[in-house]
Amino acid sequence: MIDATANPDQLAERIRELGQELGFQQVGISAAHIGEHEERLNDWLDAGYQGEMQWMESHGSKRTRPAELVPGTCRVISVRMDYLPADTAMAKRLKQSEHAYISRYALGRDYHKLMRRRLQQLAERIQSLIGPFGYRAFVDSAPVMERALATRAGLGWIGKNTMLINPRAGSYFFLGELFTDLPLPVDAPQEKEHCGSCTACLETCPTGAFVDAHVLDARRCISYLTIELKGAIPPELRPLMGNRVFGCDDCQMVCPWNKFAKPTGETDFSPRHQLDQATLTSLFLWDEDTFLRNTEGSPIRRIGHERWLRNLAVGLGNATTSIPVIEALRARAEHSSEMVREHVQWALQRHGEAP
Template identity: 60%
Template sequence: MTYPYDLNQLAYLIKQWGRELGFQQVGICDTDLSHEEPRLQAWLDKQYHGEMAWMARHGMLRARPHELLPGTLRVISVRMNYLPAKAAFAKTLNNPTLGYVSRYALGRDYHKLLRQRLKKLGDRIQEHCGSLQFRPFVDSAPIMERPLAAKAGLGWVGKHSLILNREAGSWFFLGELLIDLPLPVDQPLEEQCGRCVACMTTCPTGAIVAPYTVDARRCISYLTIELEGAIPEALRPLMGNRIYGCDDCQLICPWNRFSQLTDEDDFSPRAALHTPALLDLFQWDEAKFLRITEGSAIRRIGHQRWLRNIAVALGNAPYEENVVPALQARLGQSALIDEHIHWAIEQQLARRAAHAIDVQLPQKKRLIRAIEKGLPRDA
């Protein structure tokens, strides 16, 4: 088939338009992900998807973008940086009385923003071509966005299963635009992880069970966001103060020394979520939760799971006199919340007992030394 325009020139223009729309990189690939199907099936067979039934329900459709939109010939893959200038990683993670929210969720929900920009890109291509079938995706359909991004040359799949870019690390969102034009494709990059396994060894719950393989059932992001029921008790102490998502595997990655900051104001941290005190967050009623998380990705977990996650974090926090009463005040809202509150209270009381022993032990040692020396007992 012949076209009234040069496809190579169009590919160049698409990348230029993408950058004008705020994407830091645009790549193009075909739709063939057949090499991913055996790995995807093995992952599903091991139940690594946990309660995410939609992962199994759509099956191999995830590896066949041409079936999502019949007639699709190419996938335009894009990335957009989201790391804010004042991420406050250490300040939050190193203070167990604060709640840590994954940095991608501190601002506006990226799904809508990226989808709108991709729609604008599709409209611009359509205006140039006169006739075009396209459809944008941002975590909105069963599609393997990371293998597509790697195939389009945006980076390589790291051992934590995220896309890594030599110049930008991994702090970016991905999106796809399916189109029915046979554009020239970009070349994938060679993996640059080498023998590094930092992401695997630093994972708090050991969720990266093998290179490029994550058992979602152990992943803190899954536990705090996707899991609807009770968080397994054995994993709760490992979660620390992470109340929505986890960034540890990215924080430790050497390639993130080259991370690029976002210039999107919508991704700037909301003050109430940036370095929040756990006890303050636990006081929010549902109306306040909905108001503060309006337009945020956090809202989708709902107030009940929000309280569940914070209860676990309070159970992991240092003992303070006002924590147990705050936990007890929330009892009776639901069986799910109550289970995690009772666990947190047990942790706090155990910590109080241990603290009492730590305080009393030096006093007992001084008393024994005084007796041995024959000194008065109040010495």
């Protein structure tokens, strides 16, 4: 047993070792506050950049003050888990208009359950060392400013594309947290950014979603449009989306720091159902049962079949005109969903076809 009070440094080091044994590539510890990130969030919300994501506004200061969300919290243990699949050739898909581009994080199984389970195991192993202690695990599942906390824990800095960037791993990773009442020593923060004069991420965004460095207007972001937006995609943005049907990685692909990103060893993050090779027409033919079956345990399932078809219709509207593309769109022209029909009609018109 370790005396958490008498040997906090020893305990912190052992926690890092346990985290790596459980498959986390990095573990950092921070105090339970996010500093100037609270003001930045409030300014961003005041500008309305969150769009329909009302959950970003809810819970008041609980989002920015961990001890209000979980009383008694004095430290946050932040963990990093890399997810980059090996050999997906996804960058090539953006130039193949007949193929569907799906964000790399969504090609495999949903990360939430896997990471939550590992965090629970981490907490249980800590308990085996010191006895019962107060904690609560989070994986993108509550009002937690995970990137801000991760910077305070030394896991990286928030880049101009608003992603957390690690100097040895780039940005293709998930984050999770353990809020705890253990008075552990904290790591040195890495809040100073190392992006320099590079603006590649800002310039490459297909829809011009970056208002400025570190400021993303989610209402124009393809990830928001394909995942968070519940209604129709604004017509003026559709041609800019290309074949991106679930998420977008453009601002990460061009980031020089991602040359250090390493393929993950987690088999759960490997592509499923050949989603890294699928054509738009093949995915558009999935009926709802097929969609539910093929997206079981996948982050894609959260958008539902209707929005899945909406996104694919936009992709098909941007694809090179061909008989398979036209036939696929016509097959959905009388779909029961008004939203799907409207996007199919737009796509057909893009190909010079009467709806």
